[in-house]
Amino acid sequence: MAERVLITGGAGFIGSALGLHLRAKEKEIWVLDDLSFGRRELAPVDDDRFLRIDIRDKQKVLDGIRRVAPTQVLHLAAIHFIPYCNAHPVEAADININGTIHVLDACAATSSVKQVFVASTAAVYPVAEGPMAEDHPTGPVDIYGITKLAAERIAGEFCLRTGIPTIVGRFFNAFGPSETNPHLIPEVQRQIRSGQRVLRLGNLEPKRDFIHTSDMANAMEALMSAGLRGLEVFNIGRGIEYSVLEIVQAFERQLGEKLTIEVDPARVRKVERMHLLADVAKLKRSTGWAPEWGIDEGVATLLNEPLMEWKGMHA
Numbered sequence: 475m476a477e478r479v480l481i482t483g484g485a486g487f488i489g490s491a492l493g494l495h496l497r498a499k500e501k502e503i504w505v506l507d508d509l510s511f512g513r514r515e516l517a518p519v520d521d522d523r524f525l526r527i528d529i530r531d532k533q534k535v536l537d538g539i540r541r542v543a544p545t546q547v548l549h550l551a552a553i554h555f556i557p558y559c560n561a562h563p564v565e566a567a568d569i570n571i572n573g574t575i576h577v578l579d580a581c582a583a584t585s586s587v588k589q590v591f592v593a594s595t596a597a598v599y600p601v602a603e604g605p606m607a608e609d610h611p612t613g614p615v616d617i618y619g620i621t622k623l624a625a626e627r628i629a630g631e632f633c634l635r636t637g638i639p640t641i642v643g644r645f646f647n648a649f650g651p652s653e654t655n656p657h658l659i660p661e662v663q664r665q666i667r668s669g670q671r672v673l674r675l676g677n678l679e680p681k682r683d684f685i686h687t688s689d690m691a692n693a694m695e696a697l698m699s700a701g702l703r704g705l706e707v708f709n710i711g712r713g714i715e716y717s718v719l720e721i722v723q724a725f726e727r728q729l730g731e732k733l734t735i736e737v738d739p740a741r742v743r744k745v746e747r748m749h750l751l752a753d754v755a756k757l758k759r760s761t762g763w764a765p766e767w768g769i770d771e772g773v774a775t776l777l778n779e780p781l782m783e784w785k786g787m788h789a
């Protein structure tokens with residue numbers, strides 16, 4: 475029998491890429507999303523497999539998950555734009571912590587659920603240089619990372635309590651089509667596509683580990699198929715760091731044009747880590763996964779894809 479997979483946040487940037495990937499593998503996909511940041515048209519399911527539910531609503535989450543009776547649940551619904559979370563800490567905690575409790579409690583109460591994946595983030599690591607392995611001490615420096623570390627702990631308690639195999643995936647910086655939040659790469663993409671050749675950006679020095687959403691989806695599927703038991707934590711990144719300047723240079727190569735960067739003080743984040751790099755040895759060792767998308771191939775596709783309007787409240 476095909477796995478019946480429920481993706482929370484499946485109308486979002488990464489969740490929709492995951493849905494497309496799993497659908498191509500003949501899995502039966504269901505999506506639960508409140509469409510606060512995601513888009514209905516991104517969720518690769520028909521209306522009868524789309525549950526428009528806010529994960530803060532405990533009863534609706536329970537009823538929805540019971541009705542679907544999934545075998546696997548991948549919990550990606552969250553708010554994660556760091557400036558927004560810092561400005562709205564109570565809302566961030568309510569969605570990312572309480573919402574995770576509701577989703578996992580509903581999984582515990584639904585006997586069909588055999589496996590769970592919880593999306594976490596590299597933002598649980600402290601400010602440090604060099605590649606981060608999963609056993610590096612945690613030390614989030616923003617509200618978002620704090621809420622996600624709490625969600626990781628809740629996933630651990632869920633696994634202990636229920637015995638349901640649980641994977642925590644610490645995502646590094648995703649890039650790819652249909653991005654829903656104004657992160658660096660879609661911002662550069664938007665400015666170039668609107669004709670600008672002088673880009674106005676925030677901090678230029680920070681380096682990040684950018685991984686394509688297609689490679690992330692592949693990694694999540696590989697982890698869910700690896701026969702893991704208990705609670706396992708994995709970094710999901712590319713293992714390469716790029717500075718803002720190197721990202722802009724990748725756009726220059728694809729455009730065949732020179733771009734100028736101006737620092738926009740309004741975009742400069744007051745608290746910013748300079749490095750964030752994944753050690754992905756555990757992921758590779760456990761699954762045989764290898765990334766297929768480099769920055770240049772990814773940027774080339776972004777220059778041709780339609781621009782999205784930002785939907786959520788990003789201020």
Ligand SMILES: NC(=O)c1ccc[n+]([C@@H]2O[C@H](COP(=O)([O-])OP(=O)(O)OC[C@H]3O[C@@H](n4cnc5c(N)ncnc54)[C@H](O)[C@@H]3O)[C@@H](O)[C@H]2O)c1
Pocket residue numbers: 482483484485486487488489506507508509510511512513527528529530549550551552553554569573593594595596644645646647648649653654655
């Ligand atoms: N994009 C990245 O670089 C990145 C990095 C690290 C971790 N993550 C994590 O990956 C996951 C997916 O992120 P994304 O980039 O696809 O973001 P996204 O905003 O595109 O997706 C999140 C989805 O969750 C939905 N959602 C938000 N609040 C909800 C609520 N209260 N009830 C139901 N649905 C709700 C949104 O509508 C959206 O479709 C998140 O858990 C995020 O924390 C993302």
